[in-house]
Amino acid sequence: MTVRVVALSLVSGAAFACLFPTDRSGEVTVQMDPLPALFLKDTVQLSGRVVDENGADVPNAEIQFASQDSSVVLVTSDGRLLAVGVGNTNVTATAISFDGSQPAVLPVVVHGLLxxxxxxxxxxxxxxxxxxxxxxxxxxxxxxxxxxxxxxxxxxxxxxxxxxxxxxxxxxxxxxxxxxxxxxxxxxxxxxxxxxxxxxxxxxxxVFEPNDTVPADLGDLPLGYANPGLAFEQIRRDVVVAADWYTFTNTTAQDRTIIVGGEDVGAEIFQVFLTNGLSWDGVAFDYTLRAGSWTIGPELYICDGLTMTRFGAPFQPSQLPFPISVLALGDLPAGTYHILAPFVAAPKPNAYGLLIANGYLSFRARDVAEENDYCDVAKPLATGTSAAQLSIDNPQDVDWFEFSVPAGGQTVAFSAVSPDTLVDIDLYIIRDFRPLSLTVVDLSVDFGTPETLSAFLPQGSYFLLVVDFAGIPGIYTLSATFTAPPAGVAPVRAAPSPAQVELRRLKEQLVRERRDARLRRFLPRATRR
The missing domain is CATH 2.60.40.10 (Immunoglobulins)
Structure with missing residues (x-):
């Protein structure tokens, strides 16, 4: 930075002799103008004035400047200053030809660049x-x-x-x-x-601890919320579960995106679940879901307070872990929502961030069926034959669809095809027996794409659940065909080929190997009954 001020004009010694016929230099004082903040490598022009005992300027007086520490600032006699080092020193100004005058001393501080x-x-x-x-x-x-x-x-x-x-x-x-x-x-x-x-x-x-059995209420978030400095801590002695629990409120329906993750934590450390009804049971020492609630989260999809079953046992769709949780929800209704992040405690706290954004943020463009990430907003499938291009817009996304089968039953055939060979979509047909149960009656869990599923279904209400197994966003085309069997002809489902049987066996083995005791801790006991 360069600052210039106008210097005083110079006069000869003869002129001073005329002004002061007798030596009155002891009554003369030098004053220096203040300096702006100085930083290393700055140059400035010093300025000042000579005044008499009444404070009046002495005309045509000459001032000489000097630095008391040349390692901090260099000063030429005419007042050109260069900051050469970081530190403190003084700059002096002396009135020439006034040996008895009082010089000016100006403290100078030179700051570093950092x-x-x-x-x-x-x-x-x-x-x-x-x-x-x-x-x-x-x-x-x-x-x-x-x-x-x-x-x-x-x-x-x-x-x-x-x-x-x-x-x-x-x-x-x-x-x-x-x-x-x-x-x-x-x-x-x-x-x-x-x-x-x-x-x-x-x-x-x-800042939110303790929030394991009592949620940290973020309240209404008209501008959203973000904090990248949160922690999965060591477990205290009085803590029976390792989890962070948050609630937030929508005063009106709006798009929301929830992102939880960190550079040093992955799916082996934490999972994230979103629900519209959660509480802590201090007697059972476990989380409980409110009747009629839904839940979104990897391998934990609750509908109307019910866990899916298959062959009479609790069942959840399989998904590979993903190191970050991204959940985009369109037109999320007014109400209070719960974010639960169970985690595996480590010897030192692990960092993660929480973002609750206004708007719909996704890896892929929002498709025509969204919002359908939970059963309350399942989209109806048209009878006959239909096809639609949809998307797995974020890792571990799911799409819910609903349909009905009339009296006499129907053969239903579903196909999910993606142009991306890395996408792995699974299909599940769920019989809707609410309020009693939700029963998985058939599924297709082949590796990769395409995924096809055909079954004869009796009269009733059903869901089709499309699940991202691999955690890879991508587009897919969902085709659905509903046909009634010819009179007197019993429907026969084609047996899978040997290659399909082997691929399904390998995929099921992969899922079993991943479901160790540590990951099982992420599921509340109430969902495993």
Whole structure:
């Protein structure tokens, strides 16, 4: 930065002799104009004036400037200053030809290009914000900011002068795991690096604890909610389950997207479930679902408070784990919703982020059938023959459809075909016996695409559940055909080919190997009865 001010004109010694026929230099004082904040490599033009005992300017007086520490600032005799080092010093201004005059002394502070002056607060929880005050903290110039080795996400940056963001400013960040209990802040950027000596006390739990058996109520979220600094903590002795539980409220129907995940946690650490009715049973020490509620989550799809069954035993569709949970819901009705994230505790807290956004965010474009991610909003399938291009818009997405079979029964044939060979869609036909039960009567769980399912069904109400097994978003075409069997002819279902039998066996083996005891902890006991 270069600042120029007008210097005073110079006169000869003869002129001074005329002005002051006798030596009155002891009554003369030199004054220096203040300087703006100085930073390394800045240049400025010093200025000042000579005044008499009455404060009046002495005309044509000459001033000579000097630096008391040339390692901090260099100053030419005519007042050209160059900041060459970080530190404190004084600049002096002397009136020439007035040996008895009082010189001016101006303290000078030269700031570095990257400095941390202070940090507030001195004690934080995970998910709190930390404010760093200093120089050169604009995010575009930084490589990283860490607290106890944990790289901190940026919340906001506020420059003191919007026209000079590389100077003084406040950088606000999220505190997050795995910062140690006593941590220091380190900043690394294009202009160098700095470690601030002050210690920050980091409590080893996040801002919502305890929220395992009592939910943290986020309330109405007209602007959404985001916090990337939350923690899956170590389990306290008085905790019987490891889970984080949140609630939020829609005052009106609106699109919502819920994202839970982190760089260092995956599906082996946590799962996420969304429901419209959840409570904690202090007697059974377990979560319970409200009657009539629905649940969305990997391998846990509850409809009207009922768990699916197959051959009389509880049943859930199989899905491979995915390291991040993304759930986009269109026109989510007014009401209170519960987010439950059971997790496996580790020796040190694991960081994760929670985003509840307004709007529909997805890997794939929203298809014509959305919203149909839970049974309450299942879309009807037309009788006869129909086809529609749909999408698995996010990993572990499911699509619910409903249909009815008239008296006499019908043969139904479904086909789900994707142009992406990595997509693996499974089909489940569910008999709707509500309020008594939901029974899986047939399924197709072949590897890859296409997926076909044909069955003769008696009169009744049914769901078709389309499940993303592989966690890979993609488009698919769903075809459905309903035909009545010819009179007097019993319908016969074609037997699967040997190749289909082997592929299904391999897929079932993959699912069994994955369902170890650790992952089973993610399902509330009430759903396994």
């Amino acid at each position: 400095e941390v002056d202070s940090i507030r607060p001195k004690a934080v929880r995970f998910g709190d914000t930390v404010a760093i005050y200093g120089v050169g903290l604009e995010p575009d110039s930084l490589f990283s900011v860490t607290l106890g080795g944990a790289e901190l996400p940026i919340f906001q940056f506020t420059p003191q002068d919007p026209d000079a963001p590389d100077r003084f400013g406040t950088l606000t960040l999220w505190a997050k795991p795995p910062a140690d209990r006593f941590s220091t802040v380190s900043v690394l950027g294009f202009r160098g690096g700095v470690v601030h000596p002050d210690t920050v006390l980091v409590f080893q739990f996040d």
